[in-house]
Amino acid sequence: MLANQIGYYSLILGLLFSFLLCGISIKDFNNSNKKVNQNIFTLSFLQLTLVLVSFLSLIVSFVKSDFSNETVFNNSHTTKPLFYKISGTWGNHEGSLLLWLLVLTSFIFLFLVKSKEQPKKYRILTLLFQQLIIIGFFLFVLITSNPFNYLFPVPTEGLGLNPILQDPALAIHPPLLYLGYVGSSIIFSASLAAVTQNYISKEWGQHIKKWVLISWVFLTIGIMLGSIWAYYELGWGGFWFWDPVENVSLMPWLTLTALLHCILVLERRGVLTSWVVILSITTFMLSMCGTFLVRSGILNSVHTFANDPARGIFILIFLFVLIFLSLGIFFLFHKENNKDSINFFWLSKETSILVNNWFMMYFLSVVLIGTVYPIFLDVISAEKISVGPPFYHKLIAPFLMPFLLFMAIGPKLKWIKSKVENKNSLIIFFIISVVLTFFILKDLTTDLLFYTVLISAAFFLFFTTLKELFFKKLSNTSQTTAHFGFSLLILSILFNSILSSEIITNIKVGEKYIDNKSEIFFEKIEEKKESNFNSIVGYFKITDVNGKVIRLKPELRIYNQPAVVTSEADIKTTFLEDKFLVMNIVKGNKYFNIRYQVKPFMLWIWISVLLISLGGLLSIFKKKYEK
């Protein structure tokens, strides 16, 4: 009750502070004083505190199961474990927007504190642009999705959190993803401010790089956690389905990755300014667009918490206001750097980064078209289609090959003008990769040529970066780690898709299923009771060709609130492969439908993504860009 009031009023106060901040900043902007007015820091800090208070009071309402709060009533239940009561705070539309606000305000405060050596006007403008976004979100929360709506009479019990969202990975996935998404808002505001001040320069590049890296690392890990959740919880036995919602998180990642590389060029040579600005703007716009697509109900998914067109219209208008604003600023203020028109030498680091950009743009357009084309088609011709994995695989895979080769060679080049050094070792590596791939794949796949080309390219990157990591002490560790991680990721994904095997069958207790590879014995079922669900556990004994025995215990959970049945896969993860078993009830209860999958290198997919993020992390803590 009380927490509800506190939360609501601190939100309103927070909005007022936004206006105050804007007023003071505009006044301070024309002030000849060299330093930023101290009040701005204080106000920004207070605003952050207010949003934090509001967020904490929502958590309190969730923990106390205060069902007079509509958000709590819709998304919580008294029997839920404490952990999920807390994570339920951001497991719904209203709460997650509050989290957005929290991250937005804390990032601008950190930015103000961390940018002391930057020009004053630039800092104030960044603050203004950021406040514009913050005001937009405050209004969005207060008008369309107030998390503190009061219910009377107070219900005795809540409706419960969607059981498939009750998962540890998913509890931390949104906060991390938001840090990435919202981190890009700072890049957006800062680049707009820098454009108006004509401050896109080497110094600016150095300063903004940290922010780009931070959001990039969070976004990478956030996407991975979402994917881990899909793998463990959805029980479809895959980790990436090219679902619109997944795509929507991948798109800002692609532009952010391109931006990251452009910043390196900017930082060293002061060129590619247009690229940097456009990518900064697009990254945040894509993050916003993602929010729009998943929240408005225009797409259907677990993330679509509620289909409320009013919300969709609000974000849509807000999104386009921001797009037009940034477009206007870009065309009015951006002066193309003279250096930009100088042609790069074809063999240089700049050129290879430019090539990387174009590849990223290509991948982005594939994903973008695959995601929004169905919406366009639906509106124009009322025809419903859905774009599936084959579309993406067909369009992305062939281009992955040259992309991987560029990734291997590009970082070896020098700035301005370069020769390929160690040609011989590169050629040897390439030959080794092709031969190795050919012998590995010879008996494994029917599509030999395609996979050989692709996997040799990945192996090539793998070997060159591996050599770099071990033999060159002075090399750029962060970049090499990230690129090495990427080669490992592609290798794991490809081998995973080639070598995976699957058995689907109906089986009842006491029965055995035998084929030439393995033997599955259904031993028994057991029933268990937990506080928020009942479950049926199946005991399976699986013997493989070598006589090795493993036991798997997949589960069927019947949640009480809301009453939903979910099937929990049991997964035995080892260094080289995952064994994955999931069961479902078949009509009549005697037979169970089971799906048994052997998926090699699953663990390595997660490890390689962690390596990629580690590369980013290393770069954050590195003092200066190494040669």
Next chain:
Amino acid sequence: MKNKLKLIIIVVFLIFCFVIFFKGLNNSNTYIPKINNEKNIPVFKAKEFNSNNYINSEKIFEENIYYIVNIWASWCVPCRKEHSLLIELSKNKSVKLIGLNYRDNLNNAKKFINELGNPYAKILVDRDGILSVEFGAYGVPETFLIDKDKNIIKKFVGPINKKIVEEIKIIIK
């Protein structure tokens, strides 16, 4: 000059995107294939909710009035939302509501009815969901309007809203 042209092209394109998204918002995103108009109701036999007796479909739809078949379940959250509208509809004399309890626990279902009221003239139990499929349902909730000739003339996927209630009222007048 060149820049201006670029700007105009971009702006026009963005406006186009805006319009598309705006229109897309109002579209429903559930896919409903067109039903062959005027499909006859299936002939079936089903267990009754309160009495456990089996009852024939001719017996259920025997009166010469409009019928509404509503598929619901206690575990279905949207059903809770549409329930008050169903009760409103049930007050109308020229229509009878038939509830189809889809894949539900009987006790939970009874609790649901006791808590929120009973708009249905009859409730049938569809334990395994087969009957619902015969009607041509995709999920819960779903609502079918059946005319005096025992044809399914309308079908609403998802919870019904005020607008649909008005639409139904006009048809059955």
